[in-house]
Amino acid sequence: MKKTLLVYMLLIAAFALYVFKYEQTGPLNGTWEEKGLRGSIGETYIMITFQSGLEYWKSTLKGFEDAGDALGVTVEYRGATRYDAQEQTTVIEQAIARNPAGIAISAIDPHSLVPAINKAVDAGIPVVLFDSEAPGSRAYSFLGTDNYKAGKIAADKMAELLGREGEVAVLTLPGQQNHEERTRGFRDTIERQYPAMKVVEVADGHADTLVSRNESIRLLKAHPKLAGIFATDATGGTGVGEAVLSQKSSHPPKIIAFDTNKATLDLIRGGTISATIAQGTWSMGYWSLQYLFHLHHHLTIPAPSPSDDNAPLPVRVDTGISVVTRKNVDDYYAK
Amino acid sequence: MKKTLLVYMLLIAAFALYVFKYEQTGPLNGTWEEKGLRGSIGETYIMITFQSGLEYWKSTLKGFEDAGDALGVTVEYRGATRYDAQEQTTVIEQAIARNPAGIAISAIDPHSLVPAINKAVDAGIPVVLFDSEAPGSRAYSFLGTDNYKAGKIAADKMAELLGREGEVAVLTLPGQQNHEERTRGFRDTIERQYPAMKVVEVADGHADTLVSRNESIRLLKAHPKLAGIFATDATGGTGVGEAVLSQKSSHPPKIIAFDTNKATLDLIRGGTISATIAQGTWSMGYWSLQYLFHLHHHLTIPAPSPSDDNAPLPVRVDTGISVVTRKNVDDYYAK
Numbered sequence: 211m212k213k214t215l216l217v218y219m220l221l222i223a224a225f226a227l228y229v230f231k232y233e234q235t236g237p238l239n240g241t242w243e244e245k246g247l248r249g250s251i252g253e254t255y256i257m258i259t260f261q262s263g264l265e266y267w268k269s270t271l272k273g274f275e276d277a278g279d280a281l282g283v284t285v286e287y288r289g290a291t292r293y294d295a296q297e298q299t300t301v302i303e304q305a306i307a308r309n310p311a312g313i314a315i316s317a318i319d320p321h322s323l324v325p326a327i328n329k330a331v332d333a334g335i336p337v338v339l340f341d342s343e344a345p346g347s348r349a350y351s352f353l354g355t356d357n358y359k360a361g362k363i364a365a366d367k368m369a370e371l372l373g374r375e376g377e378v379a380v381l382t383l384p385g386q387q388n389h390e391e392r393t394r395g396f397r398d399t400i401e402r403q404y405p406a407m408k409v410v411e412v413a414d415g416h417a418d419t420l421v422s423r424n425e426s427i428r429l430l431k432a433h434p435k436l437a438g439i440f441a442t443d444a445t446g447g448t449g450v451g452e453a454v455l456s457q458k459s460s461h462p463p464k465i466i467a468f469d470t471n472k473a474t475l476d477l478i479r480g481g482t483i484s485a486t487i488a489q490g491t492w493s494m495g496y497w498s499l500q501y502l503f504h505l506h507h508h509l510t511i512p513a514p515s516p517s518d519d520n521a522p523l524p525v526r527v528d529t530g531i532s533v534v535t536r537k538n539v540d541d542y543y544a545k
Numbered sequence: 546m547k548k549t550l551l552v553y554m555l556l557i558a559a560f561a562l563y564v565f566k567y568e569q570t571g572p573l574n575g576t577w578e579e580k581g582l583r584g585s586i587g588e589t590y591i592m593i594t595f596q597s598g599l600e601y602w603k604s605t606l607k608g609f610e611d612a613g614d615a616l617g618v619t620v621e622y623r624g625a626t627r628y629d630a631q632e633q634t635t636v637i638e639q640a641i642a643r644n645p646a647g648i649a650i651s652a653i654d655p656h657s658l659v660p661a662i663n664k665a666v667d668a669g670i671p672v673v674l675f676d677s678e679a680p681g682s683r684a685y686s687f688l689g690t691d692n693y694k695a696g697k698i699a700a701d702k703m704a705e706l707l708g709r710e711g712e713v714a715v716l717t718l719p720g721q722q723n724h725e726e727r728t729r730g731f732r733d734t735i736e737r738q739y740p741a742m743k744v745v746e747v748a749d750g751h752a753d754t755l756v757s758r759n760e761s762i763r764l765l766k767a768h769p770k771l772a773g774i775f776a777t778d779a780t781g782g783t784g785v786g787e788a789v790l791s792q793k794s795s796h797p798p799k800i801i802a803f804d805t806n807k808a809t810l811d812l813i814r815g816g817t818i819s820a821t822i823a824q825g826t827w828s829m830g831y832w833s834l835q836y837l838f839h840l841h842h843h844l845t846i847p848a849p850s851p852s853d854d855n856a857p858l859p860v861r862v863d864t865g866i867s868v869v870t871r872k873n874v875d876d877y878y879a880k
Binding site for chain 2: 214217222248272280353511512519521522529532533535538
C-alpha cells in the first residue's frame with residue numbers, strides 16, 4: 211500500500227512538471243524566441259477592397275490568409291460590392307468599430323478614403339495599403355506594383371518575341387493612372403531601346419472585353435503589318451485574344467496581356483496569348499498581414515507612433531511582377 | 546485498493562493524453578499553422594558588409610539578429626574590414642562555401658560583387674541586398690533608403706525650422722550616388738516649394754569631420770546670412786556642428802544632419818544640431834532576414850526559381866526614414 215502511494219505521488223509530480231514545462235514553452239506563452247512568431251486566434255486582421263467580386267483579389271486574399279495561418283491569427287475579408295468610394299468608406303468605418311488588430315486596404319482612389327484611414331490610425335489601429343494607394347493618408351506602408359517598370363518589362367518581352375523589330379500597338383485605359391504608367395513604361399522602352407520597333411497606336415479598350423475585341427479588329431485592319439499588341443488590363447487581353455482567334459490569320463500578332471484571370475491563362479495555354487504580366491498579388495496580401503502583425507505587437511524599431519516623422523515599417527514596397535508564358539502558366543491557376 | 550487502482554489508471558491516461566497533445570502542438574513539430582513561424586537553430590543566415598567597423602551597421606545587424614531570435618534561427622555577421630571590393634568578394638565566396646540558409650549583402654559598389662552574388666544564387670543560396678544595391682545581379686530583393694525622398698524630407702524640415710525663408714547650404718560628397726540623390730531631393734524641394742528660400746552653395750565635405758568643419762567655417766564667412774546647413778553624411782554633420790560651436794554666433798544656423806552615430810545624437814541632445822535623418826536600418830536587417838527565411842523554406846508564391854522572370858519576393862523595398870530631433874533623440878542611441 212505504501213509502495214502504491216509512492217508511485218502515485220511520483221506520477222502526480224511528473225504530471226505537474228510536465229504541465230509546468232508545457233505552460234513555459236507552449237505556443238501561446240513565453241517570448242518570441244521560445245515560440246516563434248505567433249499571435250493568438252483572438253487577434254483579427256481585416257482586408258478591405260472595393261468591387262469585392264473581382265477575381266483579381268483572390269490571390270491577395272490567399273496571401274493574407276497564408277500569413278494569418280503562419281502567424282496563428284484570424285483574418286477576415288470585407289469589400290464594398292461596387293466601385294463606390296462612399297460604400298468603401300462605410301466598410302472601413304464598420305471595421306474600425308470592431309477594433310481589429312489591423313486593417314489592410316486597397317483604396318478605390320487616391321483621395322476619398324483618406325479621412326477613414328486616418329480615423330483608424332488615430333484610434334490606434336494599424337493600417338497598411340496594398341495595390342492602390344492613398345498618398346495623403348497616414349497609413350504605415352504601401353505595397354504594390356511599379357507600373358512603369360511593368361510596362362518596361364512587357365516591352366522587353368515583346369522585343370524578345372518579335373526578334374526586336376516590327377510595329378506594335380497598345381490597348382489600354384487612358385486617364386487611369388496605373389494604365390498610363392504601364393503604357394508610358396512600354397512606349398519609352400520601345401523608343402529608347404529598340405530602334406527597329408515602333409508603337410503605331412495606343413487604343414482605348416474601356417475595360418470591356420467586347421470593346422477590346424472590336425478595337426483589336428480595327429487595329430489589325432488599320433495596321434496590316436501589326437506584329438504585336440500589349441493590353442494593359444485583364445479584360446483587354448482576352449478581347450485581343452478573341453479578335454485574333456476570329457481573324458484566323460496565318461501570321462497572328464503576338465499578344466502580351468496583364469494579370470492572371472482564368473480566361474487569360476486559358477488563352478496562354480492555348481497559345482493565342484504569348485505572355486501575361488502577373489503582379490505580386492500574393493506578396494501584397496502576405497506582407498500586408500506580416501506588417502500589421504508587427505505593428506500590433508510593437509515588434510518594430512522604431513516603434514509605431516502617431517507622428518508622421520517616424521517610419522516603423524518600410525514605407526513603400528514594390529511587390530514585383532512575374533512574366534507568365536506557356537512554360538509556367540500552370541503555376542498561376544488559382545489553387 | 547480497487548479505487549486507488551482506478552485513480553491510478555485515470556491519471557496515467559490523462560498523462561498520456563497530455564503528452565500526446567504536447568507533441569502535437571509543441572513548438573518544434575507540426576506545420577507552420579501549429580507552431581508559428583519558426584526555423585531551427587541549425588539554420589544559419591549570414592549578413593555581409595564592407596568596412597565592418599562602421600557604427601552605421603550596428604542597427605542593421607540588430608534588426609537581423611532580432612529577426613533571427615523571433616524566427617529561432619542562427620545569424621552571423623561577416624564583413625570586409627576595409628573599403629575593398631576584392632576583399633568583400635572573398636568574404637562572400639567564403640560564405641558560399643559554408644552553404645548557409647541565406648546571405649544578406651550590402652554591396653560596396655553597383656558592379657564588383659555581381660559575379661559572387663550570382664554564384665550564390667546559382668548554388669541555391671537565397672541572397673538579398675540591403676542599403677547599397679547591385680542592380681545587375683540576380684539577388685531576390687533590395688531593401689534600402691529612397692535617397693531623393695530623404696533629401697525632400699530634409700528640405701521640408703529645414704523650411705519648418707526657418708519659417709520658410711532664408712539662405713541655406715548643403716555639405717555633401719559630390720560624385721557619390723546616394724549623396725547626389727539626397728542633394729537633388731533637397732535642392733528640388735527648396736526651389737519648387739519654398740520661394741523665399743535659396744540654396745546658395747553646395748560644398749564638398751570629403752566624408753571627413755575636419756574637412757567638413759573647415760568648409761562650414763568658410764561657408765559661414767562667405768554667406769553671412771546663412772540660416773541653415775544640410776549635411777548629407779554622418780561625418781559632415783558633426784563637422785558642421787563643431788564649426789558652429791567654435792564660432793559662438795548669437796544666431797547660429799540650423800543644422801540638419803544624416804544618420805544616427807553617437808556624435809550626431811550628442812549634438813542633437815545638446816541643441817547644436819536641430820535634426821538628423823535616421824534611415825530604416827533596423828528594418829533593412831529585420832526584413833532581409835525574414836525574406837531569406839521565406840525563400841529558404843519555400844514559403845512564397847510564386848516559389849523562388851532561378852528564372853529572372855519570377856518575383857517570389859518584393860523586389861524593391863523603400864525602408865523609409867525618420868526625423869530625429871531633441872524630442873525623440875533618446876530612442877536612437879544604440880541599446
